[in-house]
Amino acid sequence: MKRIGYIKAFQVFVLFGLSRTVAHADGGIMRLRQVQGPFVITIFTTPEPVPHRAVDVSVLVQRRDSNDVILDASVDLLLTPPPTAAVKPTEPICGPSGVGFLSPESAGHNAPFSTPAARAQSSNKLMYAAAIEFGGPGDWTLDATVKSNGASERFSCRIPVVPPPRQLAGLWPYLAFPLFAIIAFALNQWLAHGLNRQRLPGVATHTVLASAQLQRSLPVVLPLLGERVGVGTGAPVRPQGFIARRLA
């Protein structure tokens, strides 16, 4: 096929931005793609796993010969913490004694543990997924054992778990919201106050003025409110003083 010059030029331009060769699925980043035995497996995780939060680990299992997705495999994940994984003791909380703050699952793990991955837990139902809570930061080792049709293979990769952001930082949108709301309200009051100051006695000038402004605005176009258009019998509200000057 004949190539067109500008296509080449554009390709050169866009290829300029190529730097990373990572793949993502299920909102995640690819950690491993490996061909072994009769399988091709791809492992994805949440882009930045942090301790004590559910991290999505998804595994795609395909046939080596045809690349067909295998949907009836059994996938087990074994997670081994780095030797330095520091795990804070579980925080207790007010409430009836004997009720731990967080269950062992939600508190995260600091010892090797295994968990099955299931398609039901994945939003992409071609993959096997598990939600895992890591007990601490560091490079964790993930061993995925895939079994299907009598064949069993083990795949290994590292998952870097980064220290969690400070709690306050995680809440910043919610903490910033009142500030924005207060600024918006102050602005609202200032604008409303300005309009009120320009009100003329005895006439619905607030309405007339506002609608005059509305009419000239985009995206809103409205005939002047507070006045009669046409040749009706009712006396029209005539703009006066400031309004009349504005309209002129």
Place this chain on the structure above:
Amino acid sequence: MSSVSQAILSSWSFDPKITLGIVAVIILYLRGWRILHRTSPARFPGWRALAFLAGLGTVWLAIASPLDAFSGLLLSAHMVQHLLLMSVAPPLILLGAPFLPLLRGLPRKFARDGVGPFLTWPALRLVGTTLTHPLNCWLIMAVTLFVWHMPAAFDLALRSPAWHKFEHACFLGAWLLFWWPVVRPFPSRPQWPLWSVPFYLLAADLLNTTLSAILTFSDHVLYPTYLAAPRLFGTTVLGDQSCAGLIMWVPGSLVYLVPAALIAIKYLSSSNPLVRPQMVRLKRALKSPSLPVRNSLLARVFRKLNVSDRSVSLTPRFSGVTGTVLTSATVSISTVFRTQWKLLPPKTASATPTGHFDLLSLPLLGPFLRTQSTRRVMQGVLFIIALAVIADGLFGPQASSANLAGVLPWTYWRAFVVIALLAAGNFFCMACPFTLFRKLGRRLGLPQRAWPRALRSKWFGIALLVLFFWAYEAFSLWDRPIWTAWLIINYFLIALAIDAFFSGASFCKYVCPIGQFQFVASLVSPLEVKVRQPAVCADCKTHDCLRGNALQSGCETDLYLPRKSGNLDCTFCLDCVRACPHDNIGLLAVAPGMDLVRDSQRSSIGRFSRRLDIAGLALVFVFAAFANAAFMTAPVVALTRKLAAHFGLASSQPVTSILLFMALLVVPATVSLVAAYASRAASREPITIRELFCRFALVLVPLGAAMWAGHFLMHLFVGWGSGWATVRRAATSLAGHFLTLPSRESSTLPIGIDNLHALQTILLDAGLLLALYLAWRICVSYAPRMRDAVKLFAPWAGVAMVLYAIGVWIILQPMEMRGLAALILPT
């Protein structure tokens, strides 16, 4: 269907935030559209609503369907997703003419006073004018398309879910702008003539064709992400890329070319000899700055079109910008436009009463709630539960997490009560088991007397409430099932004794600490027992709502409905509803907290500005919320222990008690008095300190309610899992093998600790903003001059903000399991 296809079709992802957001917008739109459709069916026909719903449905489909799950693996799936967001959803949304319906869907007051001033703000109008100019719309679209198809940006979006969402938002936003000059949603004013639109679309198609040709014919993989991705369905990376290019090219071009052709045909054929000159005249008239010129031009237009000028009369029905826009104006404007474009005979708008939402008017729920037996059944059920709690507390295991007396009141009941108060109203008082035997007590035949005059205030209730908070902290009630059981027994006995000796609901109104808590919290509830039509009460001679009649007693807390304002002292018993012979009382929706802005003479309460006791109750409620939560945090517990050690005390209990009394009594009184003095000194308004204290103490209630709700939600989150197991154990031990409940896996509340913190912060945000708003409204009512109002406002705003900061600090603190600590420490 093959299993792979099944797997693909079931790969839906559900983002609750986005889904809830879309649902909220739909509700808002439909609410506004319904009102506008009633007054102007030709301007807002049903198809507009359908188009809008389809547009939002397309957005949801693009981000929740399997397209999203596969967008990281297949460029073609990603392309379809983008096509939906760029070319299908935006025009459909704009065809719904969403501006006025969304505005009208907002609460009228908020639309008028909140949004109205912004709509008339010149700066914002300039932004609107600039943004919706066709040239800018086209350029924004082109830049967005180009930038997001750069591999670096595309890769970033695939790598980070947040950027991916931002990319989608960019597409949706940019293409909403792009389609604006094409669809021209009502009531926008076209900036370019109609003939230019086909060219505008063709230029966009040219850009689209260029990009799609590159994708289709390229022999390089443009997005390396897909190079590394596993291959699905036997596709190759280049094949997938070409397929994506074709999708972008063919359907992507059609969505530009078809409207371009339709508009061109419309333009060329719209030469109605009657309408066209009138339209030109009408446009000229609307642009004319001179009112007489405009009126005469419009009169000519209407004469030619054979339309009565009265049908376009634009008389404001009430003051305010948006209000007028939304009511009479929309009726009239729609008439103008109908006559302008469709030559339909104008319709007469019928004024529709804008009634508030009334829970008692709902088909099934309304009659159910009004029935006396409903209340009795609810009270009976809670009474049985209370009996079970007492029995388990007295005879069950004294480990609170395994005992009904540890779990039901302190984990579940408190949280649900506060949630009900903030989401609806005082429904616990409605179902309160302590008043179940009020009639029984009266049948004992003891002489009934009125509650002593000296105690007819909230001071006694405040003292009991403070005592209760102190007992809770000092004796770790949540961790002592047997104490909890005795507390409930005593509560029943005292309620019975007071109801037997005293008339009315003296126990509820003057004694019950739970009642006082509920009354204060219900000041910010969205439902209120209220008269439906004040005019009916004006003609009423019997006043059964207060006096009662042969069949039904009147209000036992002495609230006379026509003069009742707010929820204070209302137990939601609905006796007044049943007593009113005119069926004039409902459970109406009100703006939460707005009652606090008024200082009217209230039935049985008087003016808030004269009720020191009510202000005191509100302050205890607010400061107890923060103190109660703070005393559960590790740093505060450590501090109490340190202080106890410092003073050589064997237990931290005395320190806790002193700190608590200070937090509940000394600090609120001092802070509020200082704020009141500062307010008056700064503003120089002639208001007494007492009045300032009384009125502004109440505006802090939303913050207190938010803190209580956040704190109790935390308890609910932590204790959620222990509930079923405890109920199961208690059922077996109390009822033997007659009641064997199935076992269930225990779990925490399925919202996650991060979401819980976010939810708590959102509650505090809402509390702070409402408190500030109420304070501001009161200030404006005192000081019309902005500068004076700000001075009056500043000290109270400071108090609210400090409380908010303390609340956020508490949320972020590790919590201390003090139940266990109390067992270890000698007491």
